[in-house]
Amino acid sequence: MTSHPDLLVGFSTGDDAAVYRVRxxxxxxxxxxxFPPIVDDPFDYGAIAVANSLSDVYxxxxxxxxGLNIVCFPVGLPxxxxxxxxxxxxxxxxxxxxxxxGGHTIDDTEPKYGLAVTGVVEPGRHxxxxxxxxxxxxxxxxxxxxxxxxxxxxxxxxxxxxxxxAVAIMKALNREAAQAMTSVGASACTDITGFGLIGHLxxxxxxxxxxxRLDLSRIPVIEGTWELARKGVVPGGTxxxxxxxxxxxxxxxxxxxxxxxxxxxxxxxxxxxxxxxGEKLExxxxxxxxxxxxxxxxxxxxxxxxxxxxxxx
Ligand code: CO
Ligand code: CO
Ligand code: CO
Numbered sequence: 001m002t003s004h005p006d007l008l009v010g011f012s013t014g015d016d017a018a019v020y021r022v023r024x025x026x027x028x029x030x031x032x033x034x035f036p037p038i039v040d041d042p043f044d045y046g047a048i049a050v051a052n053s054l055s056d057v058y059x060x061x062x063x064x065x066x067g068l069n070i071v072c073f074p075v076g077l078p079x080x081x082x083x084x085x086x087x088x089x090x091x092x093x094x095x096x097x098x099x100x101x102g103g104h105t106i107d108d109t110e111p112k113y114g115l116a117v118t119g120v121v122e123p124g125r126h127x128x129x130x131x132x133x134x135x136x137x138x139x140x141x142x143x144x145x146x147x148x149x150x151x152x153x154x155x156x157x158x159x160x161x162x163x164x165x166a167v168a169i170m171k172a173l174n175r176e177a178a179q180a181m182t183s184v185g186a187s188a189c190t191d192i193t194g195f196g197l198i199g200h201l202x203x204x205x206x207x208x209x210x211x212x213r214l215d216l217s218r219i220p221v222i223e224g225t226w227e228l229a230r231k232g233v234v235p236g237g238t239x240x241x242x243x244x245x246x247x248x249x250x251x252x253x254x255x256x257x258x259x260x261x262x263x264x265x266x267x268x269x270x271x272x273x274x275x276x277x278g279e280k281l282e283x284x285x286x287x288x289x290x291x292x293x294x295x296x297x298x299x300x301x302x303x304x305x306x307x308x309x310x311x312x313x
Contacts, residue, residue, distance in 0.1 A: 195266070
């Protein structure tokens with residue numbers, strides 16, 4: 001395992017980004033993310049990929065400043081598609097105040113796009129996933145369901161309005177949520193992406209050596225997701241997520257298989273999951289509201305039980 005006195009966050013806690021101290025008053029926050037198209041529209045795909053890449057820096061309480069494009073693109077496809085992907089990415093980067101300063105493209109059978117991101121944070125002000133505390137409350141800033149909805153769209157069974165809603169959620173930056181979090185001071189944070197809510201929560205609780213109790217009834221889900229799940233429209237990654245959290249999660253027996261799948265749905269550019277001390281919860285909510293960030297209190301952190309995550313109905 002790589003270790004160095006200036007590597008404040010590395011591999012060991014499965015965190016969202018590396019944090020490296022370059023000076024006494026400055027840390028770099030470094031991350032990379034890229035993936036194949038999850039929606040047909042190339043502009044939206046590019047925009048979502050960049051919002052998703054920047055999110056790992058926001059989840060660390062950092063400010064992204066610079067990005068480098070990572071592009072895989074088939075030589076046989078029209079170049080206009082690639083231009084649209086990059087235009088979508090550039091639009092979100094500009095919104096975030098991030099400069100895209102270069103990149104690298106290779107030929108590949110399937111397009112892939114994302115960013116290597118450099119951000120900054122003051123030493124000691126970064127927020128890891130390994131410091132959630134007993135008594136914290138868990139706040140989630142985007143609803144779940146984007147994996148199920150984009151899978152439905154690929155199968156041609158998603159209502160256009162539902163897909164639009166999911167795209168808007170995935171394009172939304174986690175910047176304001178992160179600013180609210182750092183202004184109040186959270187215990188821990190991660191963003192919800194491919195491993196789903198339960199997978200990322202498991203990682204956070206395991207790294208922090210505490211247990212989370214969630215209330216299913218409180219967890220925000222994009223309207224229309226439940227109906228698709230009932231029809232069996234569920235991505236393979238979501239099913240694998242549910243299998244892999246099996247031994248780490250105690251589901252109340254009233255919780256259906258569909259609900260378990262929705263809570264494990266593989267997200268792209270999902271929200272921040274913030275673990276905040278109980279006495280700071282109202283201050284966080286006030287800051288989130290002031291910045292127009294929808295959010296929900298989905299559960300709490302308790303002393304470490306035999307298992308990292310317990311889900312109540
Ligand atoms: Co992440
Ligand atoms: Co990531
Ligand atoms: Co190169």
